[in-house]
Amino acid sequence: MDVIVIGGGITGVATAYQLRAAGHRVCVIERHATVAQGATYGHGGTILPTTLDVWFGPTFMQQRRAERSGVVSAYGFNAGARDFVKRIAKLREPNEFGHQFDALRPLIERSRDELAEIEARFGFEFEQRNGVLQLIRSQAEWDLARPAVDLLRVHEIPHHILTAAECSAHEHAVPADPPFASGVLLEHERVGNCPLFTKLLRQALDLQDGVQFLHGRAVTGIRVDPQRAAVELGPRDGEAANAREVDVMQADAIVVAAGAGSLALLDKVGVKLPFHPLRMHTLVAPIAHEECVPHSTVVDAVKRITITRMNHRLRIAGGAVLQPADQTGKPLPEKLTEEALALLGEAARDWIPGAAKISAALPWEGVTLLSPDGLPAVGTTSHKRLFVNVGHGPTGWGLACGSAKVVADLVTGDSPAVPEHTLKALQPGRFKR
């Protein structure tokens, strides 16, 4: 089949890889000049989520204040955003949380296998390392996090619960004073450089026949009917919008993997997903003192701020801002940017003092989609030639590789590589009920 993939982030590139592996001809359309320019560019380094990383559950947005929750709530009385927060808050209840994580787990494991296969096949070097240390500030935070920590055991995810002194002994960069409550060490969880991985995979695809990348063109519309599928392309750079007729590209199937840009495209063909855009930030800071740099990735577990060494820099990621959805396309007011970046600076100063030169750090921001039930939308839509692979949220790097395999199986007509209950929980149509 000829398949168009919209979006050249990790999700689109991984989907193209799996589709090609299944024997299809693929064209990836990306509006930027290269791949990995959206949320994929700003990732914090962790590859696959555990119960402590997902952006839902017992510790997520328990407090409205950003200095406690790590999320700047800038939605005021906006009804859509408030409704979204209410829905995701239901997953704080331990049983609801456990139920959703159960559904997600097979996708995580599928993703782990797909990544391992890609790595074994190509031998990519993308600054991959092992070791994540989740840090918890206070006893109150520990009490909140407890159901998520318990689920690590239930799901047999190898981990060690450490006292503050043990955290410092394991990771010299983390001072035991001022005191904090505890930590959870996940020695086998991996970190790496997501944009680098995405570019390497794209390069590998470039060497294969049957894969094409069309850059610098935005998809402006999707056309689907039972017999065919097509996309409408916007003008090339420098070309006036009304200079000529719309370019249309035909295919047998379309996969939407356009990150935050997916909602508008899908909306036009009647596929409505209640995902909410979340603006997130990174600071890429030069190393101040080499001897203060952590060996593991260090995560502020409740604020969900990740600190990872990348080459000669430290990447500090998180600083989420939740706004009304219609504000996401506009520049963020300076005050909110400062508030979000201050959260990142504080996390670095608290957890790894002396390691990062925050005053010389480069800020970046990007948008990722948060799901009201914590799970992405992966699968077919009411149009049989239209598939989606979106909404992986702030923990989407590794997941995207597994969900790419699921989508490729569905496009091909094979039985998907995850159990039925997971497939059902990922279905884009599940929100209609």
Ligand SMILES: Cc1cc2nc3c(=O)[nH]c(=O)nc-3n(C[C@H](O)[C@H](O)[C@H](O)COP(=O)(O)OP(=O)(O)OC[C@H]3O[C@@H](n4cnc5c(N)ncnc54)[C@H](O)[C@@H]3O)c2cc1C
């Ligand atoms: C600051 C930050 C930190 C993060 N940290 C982590 C982490 O530590 N671990 C983790 O697993 N995940 C993390 N994430 C989330 C992860 O980066 C995302 O889940 C993942 O990158 C999403 O990939 P994607 O390809 O779906 O989206 P994107 O990377 O956003 O790619 C979508 C692409 O589609 C293109 N596009 C959109 N609309 C159109 C259109 N109409 N026509 C053509 N092209 C279009 C865009 O230009 C973009 O390149 C983080 C995200 C952010 C922002």
